[in-house]
Amino acid sequence: VVIVADLKRVIGDLPKDWGEGAGKIAMSDGQELFFSEMPFSQTDGLRLSSHGENGYDIVEENGQRFFVSYVKSAYKNWTYWSLIPFDAMFSKISAMKTILISLFILFFLIAVLFGRKMARGITSPIEKLVAAMKNVQTGDFKLAPLTRAPSDRQDEVSVLNRNFFTMVERINELIAENYEKQLMLKETEFRALQAQINPHFLYNTLESINWLAKTNRQPQISKMTESLGFLLRNAINMKNDVxxxxxxxxxxxxxxxxxxxxxxxxxxxxxxxxxxxxxxxxxxxxxxxxxxxxxxxxxxxxxxxxxxxxxxxxxxxxxxxxxxxxxxxxxxxxxxxxxxxxxxxxxxxxxxxxxxxxxxxxxxxxxxxxxxxxxxxxxxxxxxxxxxxxx
Structure with missing residues (x-):
């Protein structure tokens, strides 16, 4: 019984992981090649007499480097050879390297943008709070660029924001109260100055009456006038409360x-x-x-x-x-x-x-x-x- 196998067709149906023109196959029986797809003019470089079970080697043909691997079969002492050009191998690696670098750059940019957004979310309220504090330091209590943090947020910046708002509102209330008191004080002082005119006129009048009573020898009128003037001065004089x-x-x-x-x-x-x-x-x-x-x-x-x-x-x-x-x-x-x-x-x-x-x-x-x-x-x-x- 004779079985004829078309090795070229069998090899042609094998998957080509490295693309067309890569993955050339050769078979030898230890002495010579009985099947080869390799584009070599000489096959001595394949070390057909190698006694190793399997291995690899690098050969150069026509200025082109190839990666050769071989596996020895226990059946009939055959050796199977596989040939892959270096360019085919490293093109895949370079492509994979390019993809990985691109993915790394993409992930890095996404991480940078996300981190920037998170950092901005943390630093922006602090920057606004610092700006508001500087405004308050200069005497501006309006707090226009700053908004009160929601009460449900309990982070440190939000708590500080709410406490600062409460403090500034209380300061504004105290300033308003003090301003009103100062106005009332000024008004009171003004009225007091106006009120001093009438007592002085009254004192002068009483002195004139007293002088007239003494001139006309009226001691009772004189004494009453003096006593009345003394009482008026003491009633109006508020310098000494004790x-x-x-x-x-x-x-x-x-x-x-x-x-x-x-x-x-x-x-x-x-x-x-x-x-x-x-x-x-x-x-x-x-x-x-x-x-x-x-x-x-x-x-x-x-x-x-x-x-x-x-x-x-x-x-x-x-x-x-x-x-x-x-x-x-x-x-x-x-x-x-x-x-x-x-x-x-x-x-x-x-x-x-x-x-x-x-x-x-x-x-x-x-x-x-x-x-x-x-x-x-x-x-x-x-x-x-x-x-x-x-x-």
Whole structure:
């Protein structure tokens, strides 16, 4: 039986991984080639007598290099040869290398763009926040280029953004409040300057009346004018809010001088100030409103002569200022209102609550004004303050 195999056709049907013209096949029996697709004019370079089982070699033919590999078969001691041109091999590798480099460059550009976008998302809010801080540093509190971060974002930059917004809004509120207060202060100062015109004119007028009364030998008018001028100066002078008991008693004395000429024999007053307490300091205008209150509720509705006794004495480590009268006294309802400091004195309108609060503000909550009264037995108002040397 003879079997004829067309080796060329069989080899032609094999897959050509390296393209047309590559992957040439040859077969030998150890002595000579009995099949060859190789374009060699000489086959000695293939080392047909090689005793190795398999291997590879590099040969050169007509200035062209080839990669030759061979495998020895156990059947009939045949050797199979495969020939691949170097150009065919490295063209594929170069193409693969070019593709890989292109893919790497593409991925690198994508990574750079993505990283830039992420970095921009992080640095952009910080840059805006820094720009807003610089604007605030120069006095611009508008925050126009900056927007408040959403409350659901809890990253550090967003928290800093919201806190900065809150701080600037609070600063704006304080600036607005301070601006309004400054305007009110300026307006008050302006009105105070305007108000000084009338008192000066009044003082000059009183001085003229006093001079005229002395010229015409009217001592009562002169004394009333002097006392009125003294009271007006002390009422308007707000430079000293704290005076000594001696100075406060002098104010009361001038006030009683005017009232004595008004009510004549119906009004009797006593002023008893111990020398030890004369230099003790008290808030200005605490005795005069109480004396005025005694005249209002004792002398005016009372037919009998009104006795008002003002006393200042030291007991232990305290000083007691007393304004007592022999008037009709107070009923329970009115006394309760007076104790709650709901009764206002007439004239300047300085209420009992105002006197009590100023004393407590200066000395403490344990000091202040107390009122005691009994129907048809008069009223006594007592101020308690700590004893001080007044130095």
């Amino acid at each position: 005076v000594t008991i001696e100075e406060e008693a002098e104010i009361v004395l001038h006030y009683f001088t005017i009232q004595r000429f008004r009510f004549e024999e119906r009004f009797v007053f006593e002023l008893d100030i111990e020398p030890a307490v004369k230099k003790c300091r008290v808030p200005k205008l605490v005795l005069q409103p109480l004396a005025e209150n005694a005249i209002t509720y004792c002398l005016e509705p009372f037919i009998e002569p009104c006795h008002i006794h003002i006393k200042a004495c030291k007991k232990g480590g305290f000083v007691y200022l007393t304004v007592a009268d022999n008037g009709p006294g107070m009923d329970e309802d009115f006394l309760e209102k007076a104790r709650k400091k709901l009764v206002r004195t007439r004239g300047r309108g300085i209420g009992l609550q105002n006197i009590d609060e100023r004393i407590q503000l200066m000395f403490g909550k344990e000091y202040g004004l107390t009122i005691s009264s009994e129907k048809n037995k008069g009223t006594e108002m007592l101020i308690k303050i700590p004893f001080q040397s007044g130095v």
